[in-house]
Amino acid sequence: MTGPVVVLVDPQMGENIGMCARAMLNCGLTEMRIVRPRDGWPNQKAIDASSGAVDVIENAALFDTVEEAVADLTRIYATTGRKREMVETVMTPRAAAADIRKRESTGTERCGVLFGGERSGLTTEDVALADVILRVPLNPDFKSLNLAQAVLLVGYEWFTAEDATPDSTVDIGDSRPATRNEIDIMIERLGRGLDDGGFFRSPDMRPTVMRNIRMLFQRSGLTDQDIRTVHGIVESLRRAGPEPRKGG
Amino acid sequence: MTGPVVVLVDPQMGENIGMCARAMLNCGLTEMRIVRPRDGWPNQKAIDASSGAVDVIENAALFDTVEEAVADLTRIYATTGRKREMVETVMTPRAAAADIRKRESTGTERCGVLFGGERSGLTTEDVALADVILRVPLNPDFKSLNLAQAVLLVGYEWFTAEDATPDSTVDIGDSRPATRNEIDIMIERLGRGLDDGGFFRSPDMRPTVMRNIRMLFQRSGLTDQDIRTVHGIVESLRRAGPEPRKGG
Numbered sequence: 264m265t266g267p268v269v270v271l272v273d274p275q276m277g278e279n280i281g282m283c284a285r286a287m288l289n290c291g292l293t294e295m296r297i298v299r300p301r302d303g304w305p306n307q308k309a310i311d312a313s314s315g316a317v318d319v320i321e322n323a324a325l326f327d328t329v330e331e332a333v334a335d336l337t338r339i340y341a342t343t344g345r346k347r348e349m350v351e352t353v354m355t356p357r358a359a360a361a362d363i364r365k366r367e368s369t370g371t372e373r374c375g376v377l378f379g380g381e382r383s384g385l386t387t388e389d390v391a392l393a394d395v396i397l398r399v400p401l402n403p404d405f406k407s408l409n410l411a412q413a414v415l416l417v418g419y420e421w422f423t424a425e426d427a428t429p430d431s432t433v434d435i436g437d438s439r440p441a442t443r444n445e446i447d448i449m450i451e452r453l454g455r456g457l458d459d460g461g462f463f464r465s466p467d468m469r470p471t472v473m474r475n476i477r478m479l480f481q482r483s484g485l486t487d488q489d490i491r492t493v494h495g496i497v498e499s500l501r502r503a504g505p506e507p508r509k510g511g
Numbered sequence: 512m513t514g515p516v517v518v519l520v521d522p523q524m525g526e527n528i529g530m531c532a533r534a535m536l537n538c539g540l541t542e543m544r545i546v547r548p549r550d551g552w553p554n555q556k557a558i559d560a561s562s563g564a565v566d567v568i569e570n571a572a573l574f575d576t577v578e579e580a581v582a583d584l585t586r587i588y589a590t591t592g593r594k595r596e597m598v599e600t601v602m603t604p605r606a607a608a609a610d611i612r613k614r615e616s617t618g619t620e621r622c623g624v625l626f627g628g629e630r631s632g633l634t635t636e637d638v639a640l641a642d643v644i645l646r647v648p649l650n651p652d653f654k655s656l657n658l659a660q661a662v663l664l665v666g667y668e669w670f671t672a673e674d675a676t677p678d679s680t681v682d683i684g685d686s687r688p689a690t691r692n693e694i695d696i697m698i699e700r701l702g703r704g705l706d707d708g709g710f711f712r713s714p715d716m717r718p719t720v721m722r723n724i725r726m727l728f729q730r731s732g733l734t735d736q737d738i739r740t741v742h743g744i745v746e747s748l749r750r751a752g753p754e755p756r757k758g759g
Contacts (some may be wrong), residue, residue, distance in 0.1 A: 264671065276616060280595060282657075285657075286660065287652045289649050289650055289654060289656060289660075291650040291657075293644075306721065313706070314655070314657075315653070316653065346682065346684075347682070347684075348684050349684065350681065350682065350683045350684065350686060350732070350734055350736075351587050351681070351682055352679060352680070352681050352682075353679070353680050353681065354679045355671075355676055355677075355678055355679075357671070357678065358678035358679050384557070384623065393627075395683070397628060398676075400671050400674040400676040401537050401538060401539075401665075401688055402536060402537055402539040402670065402704050403693075404537045405537055407537075407562070408537060408663075409530075409533070409562075411660070412534065412659070412660065412663050415656075416664075416667060419647075419649075419664060419667075422648065422650065423603075426605055426648040428646075428648040429603075430602060430605065430606035430607050431600060431601070431602045431603075432601050433598065433601065433695070434594065434595070434597070434644070435598045435601075436595075436596050437596075437598065439597060481615060484598070486598055486709070488598075489598070510528050
């Protein structure tokens, strides 16, 4: 995977360029291009703020104009929150991420995303160079993102567009999931203890209550270690004998 | 929509708390809780860095322990990149966002997300208080996010989980899409001009080439203004007459 080129247009603070590099590498993006950085280049503050994404900073290419920075690209996306008086396709970062993945997979396309500077974002001329406007869905009453955060969201969508992380898993370390038989034995032992302790006022309620108790344990996704723990709890509580009466 | 409570545990720099507030409000989240801020509270740097999300800062509640900060919540998510030696459900922010939306829609649940401080993140004890571990899918070789960026990604997923923004649209400002008949008339006029200019070497190729030209225009999603522009182009080019021969 290569991923889109990140083009920073008129960025001001070196710290922000560095934080962009960090956000890029968080998402597996490595190719940064910079157009007219206000404070010159190279910039030590950018390196300091990159939190280790130094390669991204050191390999960043410098350009005098946006046209030169995107000359070799086949598909250009411009991030902007403002509405423009022009006719252009507008995509969410998620849709654009899928679009970029599809185009890059052909091997003939190279995509880039333009990000405007801190002060005023991209000019209308910059946006007109792009094929697509990228607009992040955010709180309409407070939608101004800082530069590195805009880069992070676009990169994150690109990264997760093909990431195979399951939505939800259970980490069980060195344990293994309990077998149904292990759960049965544990529930039976618990049930005997409850019988002996007079838990069930009426025998009629026993099946329902025991089923609810079983469900309570099953919902938690028991491991072999959990089973041993519950056995230990049952044994200990029985051995402990009755609690002393309050005030008795 | 209310959204999850954001709980910052042992945050250090006021600037980072401020940037968290900004990221929260970007995503429509407003309830911040802070456990043991290193540099005290209130913190002017937090207000300065919030870029206008001052209400979030001023309404933030302060706590001495994580237990107190989450006491009224029904469902707690802990953000951590590190693997822990415990059995716990792990979700992506996207799956957790859907989970939070579903739970909050019942009106009986209140969710919260724990974020650890800049230095070392959440302790294992903090994580054990949570029902679910939230792990952001990122570059496995460079996955450390700064605090505000972690808050942003979780908030962004929560916001977009019910955001109705279409994946892709075309902004056409004050224009309206061209009708099929307007396109037909434009293409016919263009065709006449090409006939007069000897564009078609062989009459056989005319239907195919004209169809390709029509597709080229249709792909761009023409507006009524575009149609007028193309009419003007055809008219002007015909009026301009032949280009002078080079070197002639």
